[in-house]
Structure formats: C-alpha cells, structure tokens
Amino acid sequence: MAIWNYFRGYVIIKASGLSAGKFINMSAFYGVNIWDIENDGKYYFIKADIRDKDELKEISRKSGCRTEIVAYKGLPCVLKQMRRKSAYVFGAFAFVAAIYALSGFVWTVSVEGNYRVSTNDIKNFCRQKGIYPGNLKSKINTELISNGIIAEFEDVGWAAVNIKGTKATISISETIPKIEIIDNSLYCDIISETDGIIESITVINGTPLVRANDVVKKGDVIVSGVLDIKDGEEIKGQKYVKAEAYIRAVTVHNVFFQVDMTENEKKYTGKKSKGIEIYAFEKKIDFSTPFGYDKFDKTEGYSFGLNIGEYNIPFGFKIYNINEYTINQKKLSQQEAEKKAADFLSAYKEEHFGMEDYVLSEDIKSNIKDNKLEYKVTITVSQTIGETKTR
Amino acid sequence: MPKNIRHVFADVFELPVEAVSALPVITLTGQVDMIVENYGGIIEYSDTRIMLNTATGIIKIEGIELDIKYMNSQCVTIKGVINNFCFEK
Numbered sequence: 001m002a003i004w005n006y007f008r009g010y011v012i013i014k015a016s017g018l019s020a021g022k023f024i025n026m027s028a029f030y031g032v033n034i035w036d037i038e039n040d041g042k043y044y045f046i047k048a049d050i051r052d053k054d055e056l057k058e059i060s061r062k063s064g065c066r067t068e069i070v071a072y073k074g075l076p077c078v079l080k081q082m083r084r085k086s087a088y089v090f091g092a093f094a095f096v097a098a099i100y101a102l103s104g105f106v107w108t109v110s111v112e113g114n115y116r117v118s119t120n121d122i123k124n125f126c127r128q129k130g131i132y133p134g135n136l137k138s139k140i141n142t143e144l145i146s147n148g149i150i151a152e153f154e155d156v157g158w159a160a161v162n163i164k165g166t167k168a169t170i171s172i173s174e175t176i177p178k179i180e181i182i183d184n185s186l187y188c189d190i191i192s193e194t195d196g197i198i199e200s201i202t203v204i205n206g207t208p209l210v211r212a213n214d215v216v217k218k219g220d221v222i223v224s225g226v227l228d229i230k231d232g233e234e235i236k237g238q239k240y241v242k243a244e245a246y247i248r249a250v251t252v253h254n255v256f257f258q259v260d261m262t263e264n265e266k267k268y269t270g271k272k273s274k275g276i277e278i279y280a281f282e283k284k285i286d287f288s289t290p291f292g293y294d295k296f297d298k299t300e301g302y303s304f305g306l307n308i309g310e311y312n313i314p315f316g317f318k319i320y321n322i323n324e325y326t327i328n329q330k331k332l333s334q335q336e337a338e339k340k341a342a343d344f345l346s347a348y349k350e351e352h353f354g355m356e357d358y359v360l361s362e363d364i365k366s367n368i369k370d371n372k373l374e375y376k377v378t379i380t381v382s383q384t385i386g387e388t389k390t391r
Numbered sequence: 392m393p394k395n396i397r398h399v400f401a402d403v404f405e406l407p408v409e410a411v412s413a414l415p416v417i418t419l420t421g422q423v424d425m426i427v428e429n430y431g432g433i434i435e436y437s438d439t440r441i442m443l444n445t446a447t448g449i450i451k452i453e454g455i456e457l458d459i460k461y462m463n464s465q466c467v468t469i470k471g472v473i474n475n476f477c478f479e480k
Contacts, residue, residue: 025432028462037459039436 005035009050009074015060015067020044023065030059050076106140107133107166107309114172116155122170125152131161131168133311140168166309187240188390190223192216196249199382206243222247222386247386250360252378253352257344259337259373263330271324274301281314288320297323337373341366345377357383413446422473425452428466433459441469442479452476 032052038045060067111119129145142161149159157175198214206223225243275288305316363378397412416428431444441452457471
C-alpha cells in the first residue's frame with residue numbers, strides 16, 4: 001500500500017483548530033482515503049492521495065478547519081522536480097547508458113584448469129584471437145577460439161571459452177603428460193669435454209677406451225658406441241649402441257682476473273625535489289627532469305591510473321622523487337679489494353661447477369699492479385665429465 | 392433483550408449480522424493492529440487513547456503510541472501497542 005501511494009503521489013496536510021477531528025471524519029465520510037494520521041498535540045498531520053487535494057480543500061472549508069499542505073511526496077513530485085533539474089536527468093540517463101555500453105565489453109580474462117601450460121601463454125594466444133580486456137564481446141567467436149587453443153597447445157585436450165557478464169573464463173583440461181622416449185637406435189660415443197685425469201668410470205652401455213688414472217684431452221673418446229662381438233679372441237662383428245657412462249675426472253682450471261683498486265662512489269647531496277609525468281596512450285609528457293641538477297636518481301613515488309577489470313585506462317600520472325648526487329672516486333684498501341675478488345671467485349665457481357663437483361684444492365696468487373689487484377687462481381676439481389657425440 | 396428487526400432478519404436468512412445491520416466488526420491482530428469496520432467517526436484521538444463512534448456505542452481504545460494508519464468511510468486501521476478496549480454507552 002505504502003509503495004503504491006508513493007507511485008501515485010500524496011500530500012501531507014497539516015490540520016489545526018477545534019474542528020480538526022470533524023475534518024478527518026468528514027474526509028472519511030466523503031470517501032477520501034487518508035492514512036498515517038499523526039497528532040503531535042497541537043496539529044494533525046494527515047496523508048492523502050494527491051488527486052483528492054481539491055476535495056480536501058472543500059471539506060476543509062465546510063468543516064471550518066484550518067488546513068495547509070505542508071509537503072508533496074511520491075514519484076510524480078520527484079519527476080516534476082527532475083524536469084527542472086535537467087542535468088540530473090541527463091546524468092542519470094548517461095549513467096545508465098554508460099553501464100549498458102560498458103557491459104558490452106570484456107574487462108577481465110581468467111584461465112582455469114591449467115597446470116603445465118602457462119596462463120600467460122594462453123592469455124597471449126587469446127589476445128591474438130580477440131579475447132582481451134577492452135574488446136567488444138560481440139566480436140568474440142568463442143567456438144573458434146576454443147578450437148584454436150586445442151590446436152595450438154599440444155598439452156590441451158579440451159578448451160571452452162565462456163563469457164559471463166564482462167568476464168571471459170577460459171576453461172581448459174590438459175592431456176596426460178607424454179613419456180619421454182629415448183631412441184636407443186641412435187648410436188653415439190661419449191667424449192671428454194675438458195682435459196683431466198680419469199678418477200672413476202662406470203660404463204652402462206658401450207666400450208670403455210680409458211681406465212682410472214688415464215689422462216684425457218678435450219675431445220678424446222672415452223666410451224665408444226661400438227661393441228665388438230667376439231668369439232674367443234676373434235672379432236665376429238660389431239654392434240652400434242648409444243654409449244652411456246658415469247665418468248669422474250680431476251680437472252684443473254686456471255682463472256685470471258683483476259680488481260680495480262679505485263671505485264666510483266655515489267654520494268647524495270641532500271638536494272631533493274619531486275617531478276610529475278603525465279601519460280595518455282603512448283604519449284608521455286615528462287615534467288620530472290629537474291633544472292640545475294647535474295646527476296640525479298629518479299625513483300617512482302606515486303602513480304595514479306584507473307582500470308576497469310584488467311583493462312588499464314591509458315591516462316594517468318606518475319610522481320617521481322628526485323635526489324641529486326655526485327660521484328666521488330674512492331680508493332679501496334687491499335682487504336676490500338680481496339673481498340671483491342673472493343666474491344668474483346665464488347661467482348665463477350657457481351657458474352662453472354655443478355652440484356656433484358667438489359673443489360680439491362685452490363692455489364691463489366695475488367699482487368697489486370698499476371692500481372689493480374691481480375688474481376691468478378688454479379682450481380683443482382673433481383667433476384663429472386663426458387658428453388655424447390653422435391657418429 | 393429485545394431483538395432488533397435486522398437481527399431477526401439475519402437469523403431467519405442465516406446472513407452475517409454485520410451485513411444487515413451497522414454493527415462494528417473489530418479485527419485485532421495481536422496487540423499491534425486493530426481494524427474497526429462500520430464505525431461512525433472519530434471522537435477523540437491521541438497517542439494513548441482513541442475513541443470511535445459506532446452503532447453500539449463508543450469504542451474506547453487505550454494503549455501506547457497509537458496511530459491511525461488508514462481510514463476511509465468503511466473502516467479505520469489503528470496501529471501501536473493496544474493495551475485494552477471497551478464499549479461505552
């Protein structure tokens with residue numbers, strides 16, 4: 001009832017005087033619907049249908065009661081007010097239109113069900129095919145893209161693209177991982193990848209050509225992929241296999257490097273400022289380059305940008321913190337230079353030696369020449385060697 | 392008690408009494424809502440007391456925060472906490 005009254009519109013009447021009761025009774029008697037009658041001790045406040053306004057005036061006159069319309073309420077009154085405030089109406093329509101227009105685009109893309117295939121790979125593929133934040137939903141052919149994903153990715157057995165609202169969900173199901181098949185029909189040898197002395201050799205397949213304590217050069221064949229078929233001492237034939245072996249050898253590595261004893265040190269002057277960079281699409285207007293600074297560091301302090309879902313609106317700005325500095329030349333002490341050299345050496349070892357390799361000995365010779373620390377290191381390592389080489 | 396001709400008529404034809412006479416029909420929902428049909432006007436109205444004129448006399452309703460929610464020529468709806476009501480001659 002209350003909502004119906006709101007849609008039809010109603011008035012709030014203030015009735016006062018001794019005949020206010022008479023006015024209410026007469027209103028009811030003449031068939032005027034009135035509701036929410038409130039009495040604050042002095043006045044009666046009555047709600048009545050907006051269309052009964054004139055009749056209530058007549059009743060008021062007849063009853064001798066003083067009445068006054070204090071408010072017009074309901075939807076017709078709101079619409080009447082709206083007519084005067086056209087900007088509001090326009091804004092409301094523009095809002096509805098914007099919501100309707102924006103709902104026609106894809107704003108977020110999500111991938112589910114993938115384990116081996118990376119989400120980025122799928123998203124990039126879908127981007128090429130038209131599924132990306134900011135593209136029109138009507139332009140997307142989901143069936144074509146689903147089939148495209150299955151054709152493009154070997155590990156995907158099934159794919160489906162669902163667009164609900166403004167979100168595109170790519171659901172995929174991966175196939176069972178393929179077992180790596182080693183082709184044993186390809187015969188090959190194992191050769192030494194470096195100079196060294198064989199420490200131990202365990203052959204799984206093939207003919208060993210060296211023994212422990214033998215010296216090998218880089219490129220020497222250690223295990224041959226040719227197996228001799230013997231009848232006693234007589235060679236009856238040959239069989240070609242894929243050589244497999246686990247070989248350890250002692251190798252020697254000579255490393256030479258220099259550490260400069262002078263170093264450029266950055267020193268901040270304490271002069272600071274802030275700069276702004278405004279961007280729109282690909283264009284950037286940079287106001288962040290300061291005047292009167294010789295050398296400076298620029299770090300991003302705050303950035304402002306709006307986005308709808310995953311789509312970044314290409315307008316915004318960034319505020320940079322700018323700190324001026326000067327370059328001072330600093331002379332390193334021998335200890336500091338040696339520390340740098342030690343860091344360099346450990347980085348070298350990490351790069352060149354594996355987990356199974358271990359250093360047997362390390363001979364370091366260092367001297368300072370022309371303001372530079374020279375490092376000559378001889379590292380003796382026990383390491384696995386051997387690489388396959390097809391014939 | 393001598394019967395009104397309308398009551399006799401209602402008895403004979405098995406009609407509801409309120410349909411043939413102007414007797415008030417009172418519908419009370421718990422303590423919070425009362426509908427009085429066939430009333431003859433409001434005599435008094437305040438937060439704590441409402442008096443309605445009917446064919447059988449005055450109905451006095453007492454309670455807290457009483458409010459006339461709706462009224463027309465046939466019925467009146469009263470909301471609030473109704474403590475008691477009685478007929479007065």
